[in-house]
Amino acid sequence: MAEADIQVQVCHALPGSSFLRTLMVPAGTTIEQAVAQSGLLQAIPGIDLAINMVGIYGKKKTPDTVLHEHDRVEVYRPLQADPKEARRRRASSKPAKG
Numbered sequence: 001m002a003e004a005d006i007q008v009q010v011c012h013a014l015p016g017s018s019f020l021r022t023l024m025v026p027a028g029t030t031i032e033q034a035v036a037q038s039g040l041l042q043a044i045p046g047i048d049l050a051i052n053m054v055g056i057y058g059k060k061k062t063p064d065t066v067l068h069e070h071d072r073v074e075v076y077r078p079l080q081a082d083p084k085e086a087r088r089r090r091a092s093s094k095p096a097k098g
Contacts, residue, residue, distance in 0.1 A: 008067050031065050
């Protein structure tokens with residue numbers, strides 16, 4: 001007997017626009033399979049799951065993670081700047097206290 005389908009969402013945010021698609025997928029579907037089925041890779045060329053990190057509700061996951069009912073798959077954009085380096089630049093531009 002085949003397992004029932006589950007409902008999941010796939011989303012990706014860009015400056016000024018976003019992609020959000022609700023899908024019914026077979027139980028046992030992975031993040032990578034859901035992203036492919038969602039049409040995100042065709043809608044936004046340049047996304048590569050080998051480079052772009054993915055997660056479920058803000059928690060980093062691997063593309064082979066199996067999805068559960070009502071999971072929201074998030075495909076993240078690459079960082080524009082290293083957060084540690086950005087903090088160093090901000091700190092060095094402030095006058096010293098004293």
